[in-house]
Amino acid sequence: QVQLVESGGGSVQPGESLTLSCTASGFVLDSTPMSWVRQAPGKGLEWVASINSRGHVQQYADFATGRFTVYRDISKNILYLRMESLKPEDTAVYYCEKGGSVITHTGRGTQVTVSS
Numbered sequence: 001q002v003q004l005v006e007s008g009g010g011s012v013q014p015g016e017s018l019t020l021s022c023t024a025s026g027f028v029l030d031s032t033p034m035s036w037v038r039q040a041p042g043k044g045l046e047w048v049a050s051i052n053s054r055g056h057v058q059q060y061a062d063f064a065t066g067r068f069t070v071y072r073d074i075s076k077n078i079l080y081l082r083m084e085s086l087k088p089e090d091t092a093v094y095y096c097e098k099g100g101s102v103i104t105h106t107g108r109g110t111q112v113t114v115s116s
Contacts, residue, residue: 009110022096
């Protein structure tokens with residue numbers, strides 16, 4: 001059974017950093033493309049970043065480029081999203097998703113709040 005469990009969210013001040021984790025079970029990350037998406041209050045889902053099945057290609061939304069890094073630990077089967085220089089507009093629920101062009105599973109999300 002595939003499961004995705006996000007963690008690491010919290011409340012931070014502008015300019016601070018957070019690292020989100022997505023613990024995967026029921027499949028191996030080492031052959032699966034994965035993505036992070038987010039949903040801000042009152043808005044739809046917004047793609048954040050993706051990593052390919054081999055883990056050597058990462059892609060980022062414009063707002064995430066230079067501030068966010070997606071990576072994975074194959075030994076732990078965990079996907080990460082390192083977020084730096086956080087802004088109030090980064091406030092959202094962040095979800096990890098399994099799949100590339102076709103998303104098959106989504107976690108329950110973790111809340112990130114950026115406020116002074």
